[in-house]
Amino acid sequence: MTKTIQKKGVLGLIGTATGLAGLLLAAAPTGAAAATADTSAAAATKHCVVLVGKAPADGGASPELYRYCSNKSAADARAHLKSSDALSKSGGRSIQATALMEWYSDHNYGGNQTTVYGDYGPCDGSGYSLHPDSYWSTNLTSARGYGTCTVAVFHNRALNYAATGRLPVPNVGGALNDNVGLIQVYYG
Numbered sequence: 001m002t003k004t005i006q007k008k009g010v011l012g013l014i015g016t017a018t019g020l021a022g023l024l025l026a027a028a029p030t031g032a033a034a035a036t037a038d039t040s041a042a043a044a045t046k047h048c049v050v051l052v053g054k055a056p057a058d059g060g061a062s063p064e065l066y067r068y069c070s071n072k073s074a075a076d077a078r079a080h081l082k083s084s085d086a087l088s089k090s091g092g093r094s095i096q097a098t099a100l101m102e103w104y105s106d107h108n109y110g111g112n113q114t115t116v117y118g119d120y121g122p123c124d125g126s127g128y129s130l131h132p133d134s135y136w137s138t139n140l141t142s143a144r145g146y147g148t149c150t151v152a153v154f155h156n157r158a159l160n161y162a163a164t165g166r167l168p169v170p171n172v173g174g175a176l177n178d179n180v181g182l183i184q185v186y187y188g
Contacts, residue, residue, distance in 0.1 A: 052116060054120035082097075096120070098147070099116075102115050128184075130182070137180055144167055144169075152165060152183055154176050156181055
C-alpha cells in the first residue's frame with residue numbers, strides 16, 4: 001500500500017472535525033439498524049450486508065440505506081437485502097445492489113465479514129465514501145473490492161493518516177489495523 005500522511009493546520013483540523021461529526025451523525029444507523037449493528041457485533045461470527053447510496057458532490061458520506069447482520073451465513077444476509085423488509089425501508093422503490101467491497105475482521109479475509117453494496121451502480125472515478133460503524137472502525141483488518149472497485153484509500157479514525165491500496169488488501173497495515181474511520185473506494 002502507498003502511505004500518505006495528511007498534515008492540516010489548526011483551522012483545517014477544526015473544519016475536518018466539524019464536518020466529520022456531521023457525517024458520522026448522518027451515517028449512524030438508527031432504530032432497528034442500530035440495534036442490529038450493536039447486538040450482532042458481540043456474536044462469534046457475523047455476516048452483514050450494508051447498502052449505501054452515492055456520495056454527495058460536496059464530498060460527504062455515502063448515505064446508509066439498509067443494514068442487516070446474520071449469525072447464520074453470508075447467503076442469509078444477502079437474502080435479506082432482497083427481501084420485502086429492505087424494499088419497505090427504501091421507501092418502496094426498487095433496490096439496485098451492486099457489490100462494492102467486503103470487509104474482514106482478520107487478515108487474509110477471515111473472521112467476521114460485511115459486504116458493502118452500492119445503490120448507485122459500480123464504482124467510477126469518484127466512487128463511494130464509506131464510514132465504518134462502531135464495530136468495523138475498530139475491527140477492520142483486510143478488504144476486497146468487486147468489479148470496478150479497484151482502489152481504496154483507508155483513513156484512520158482520527159483522519160490524520162491515510163494509505164492507498166489496490167484491492168484486494170490482505171492486511172491494511174499496522175497504523176490502520178482495527179483503526180479505520182473512512183474508506184474511499186473507487187475505480188482507478
